[in-house]
Amino acid sequence: MSTSPTPRRTPARRRATAIGAFVAAAALLGVTVQATTASADQASSGTKADAGALPQQLSPSQRAELIRAADATTAATAERIGLGAKEKLVVRDVIKDRDGTTHTRYERTYAGLPVLGGDLVVATDKSGTVKDVNRASKARLAGTGTSADVKAASAEKQALGASKADGSTKLKTSQEPRKVVWLADAKGGAPKLAYETVVGGLQEDGTPNELHVVTDARTGKKLGEWQGVHQGTGNTQYSGQVPLTTQQSGSQYTLTDTARGNHQTRNLNRGTSGSGTLFSGPDDVWGNGQASNAETAGADAHYGAALTWDYYKNVHGRNGIRNDGRGASSRVHYGNNYVNAFWQDSCFCMTYGDGSGNAKPLTSIDVAAHEMTHGVTAATGNMQYSREPGGLNEATSDIFAAAVEFNAKNASDVGDYLVGEKIDIRGNGTPLRYMDKPSKDGRSLDNWSSSAGNVDVHYSSGIANHFFYLLSEGSGAKVINGVSYNSPTYDNKPVTGIGIDKAAKIWFRALTTKFTTTTNYAAARTGTLAATGELYGTSSPEYTAVANAWAAVNVGARP
Structure with a gap:
């Protein structure tokens, strides 16, 4: 049976999809959203990004061809960058800039063994000359033994x-x-x-x-550990009455997004394993706005995944999580009273619990963006999910959750720099995390210190979240989309924001071309400054703002 994508906006005469009832109430109240972010204020000011430094939007076949070409020259590349005779490179991903610069991300092996922390990114110009190498470690492997004393x-x-x-x-x-x-x-x-x-x-x-x-x-000593399941929390299902892209087969529709790599949204029905059941129905109308209807959470997750896919593709030229055009899957209704959501690279999927009392599924825009971004991070910088790299990994998901939320311009869930502001996980109406002043949650770090690597990654992420807020909006008191913020600085000096759009472009370039498994906060500063220099120039206001924002969270000094 032939199928076709069906972009859908629910007709008024049919039962509301997702939380259509909430949208109707908002419309009656005349809710408006003021565009008062630094992005809007500075959209036409500052330095324009060097178009040549922006990523090309590659089709799956173009990306595959670049990977094949890189695979064919791994031995020559290893020799050119000074690797030893026992070391080999394995191509993991390739990104190409509009000016022809290619960024190839490699894993490394030594005597046939995987090297954890040996990953690197090699940038070459269009003539094939190596311009830059970003290594997770500069240690030499020559002479490393391969015989184990421990079983x-x-x-x-x-x-x-x-x-x-x-x-x-x-x-x-x-x-x-x-x-x-x-x-x-x-x-x-x-x-x-x-x-x-x-x-x-x-x-x-x-x-x-x-x-x-x-x-x-x-010796048998434990050298390290990290969790492969990346967790996060966010808003409830209140995204309003929304269009969904689905798939029709005969008289049945399924939550299969044929416009976005065949992303599927599936129902775990309180289970904790397996892929669940693909949502399907005869009328292409999903949910009724109530958590008691199983389709409602599915509609929200499906919508959030679509927004996130579109953001990465339209803003950063990335064709899906792994840049290969393949959609992941979303699993909703995980467990019983499960107050969390998570990404698993092993199943290439996002999974959402239904919250306390199974009343507030964690399936809003920023939750979907947070979890999908863990997948993007796994495919790019892949910062190890522990110590400072883990904090940067977690912050990256918060950063792009905010960017997707602002980009979506959804009147029922406006862009903000709060995490979990609607889920009420503490029962007192406060957000889970605050990007303008992370310590307001009672545990997150506002600024870097030498003990940052000993803090849970969800709280050490505060350092990068604070940096990103300052870079986007600047320090001091302000109101953005009706939310009041007042961001302090470690050195008590002001920071002028450059807008969330530019800040996100800088972070994305650093993530995809500079960051590695071992990137810590000092290396993140170096990587974002390098990315800013490539995009806007080293004498630009944007470059100064990045340096100032890092100094404002106690990472490096102001110029």
Whole structure:
């Protein structure tokens, strides 16, 4: 049976999709949204981005051809950038700028073993000359031994013990411990032969568990651990009556977005495993605005995924999460009273709980954008989900959640720099996180300190969130879209914002061409300054603003 994409806006005579009832009430009240962001104020001021430094929008076949070309020259590239005889490069992704500069992201192997923390990005001009190399580690691998003194079973036992200590249950190893070379030590140091073990099961709050534990193959000491399931929370379902792209087959419709890589939205029906059931129905109308209707959460998740796809494609030229044109999937109604949402790279999917009392599904615009961005990060900078890189990983999802929300211009869920402002997770009406002053939540960091790497990634993310807010909107008191902000600075000096659109372009370029698995806050400053220089020039107001915003959160100094 032939199928075709069906962009849908619910007819008034049919039952409301998503939360149409809320939109009707808002229209009756005459709700308006004022465009008072720095982006609007400065849309025509400042420096225009160098068009040549912006990414080309590649079709899947064009991207595949670039990857094939890079694959064919990995040996020559390894030699040109000074890798040893036992080291090989594995192409992970390729991005091409409009001026012909190509940014190829590589994983590295040594004597056939994966090198954790050995990833790098090589920038070449259109003639093939290497312009820049961004490495996760500068350590040399020559002379690293590959014979283990510790048995794999001991590494597995250690990993299971670490996961149990974290409160996880139903533990099982997802794969046999694999021998690797470890370069991702937070303090640097010499490379080490190690085992990587991945433990499955469930985390303490019911979230799936993918704990990666790295064990020294010589001494048995635990070298590091990080969680492979990236969590986040956000708003409720109140996105209003919205158009959805679906798929029709005969007399049935499904929540399959044929315009966006065949993204599917599926119902887990309170389950905690499997892919769930694809939403389907005879009338192409989804939900009634109430959480008790299973389709409502599906409509919101489907809509948020579409907005996020469109944002990355239209603003940054990225064709899907992995830039390959393939849509992920959304799973709603995870577990019972589950107050969270998460991304899993292993299933290429976003998953949403229904909140306390199963009354507030976590399926709003910024939640979808946050979780999908974890996928974009996994495909690009892939900052390891622990210590300072983990804070940057989590902040990246908050940053683009805000950018997508502003870009969507949805009257029922206007753009803001708050995280979880409608879910009321604390029961007192306050947001989960604040980007203008992260410490207002009682736990997040406003500024960098030497102990930032010891803080949970959801709270150390405050440093980058604060930087991004200052870069976008500037310091001091202001009202944006009806929300009051008052952002302080570490050095008590003012920061002038450049607008969220420019700030997001800078962060995206740094994420996709500069950041690596080991990027910390100091390296993030270096990467964003380099990205700004390429986009706007090193003598531009934007370059000064980036340096000032980092200094304002105690990362580096003002120029």
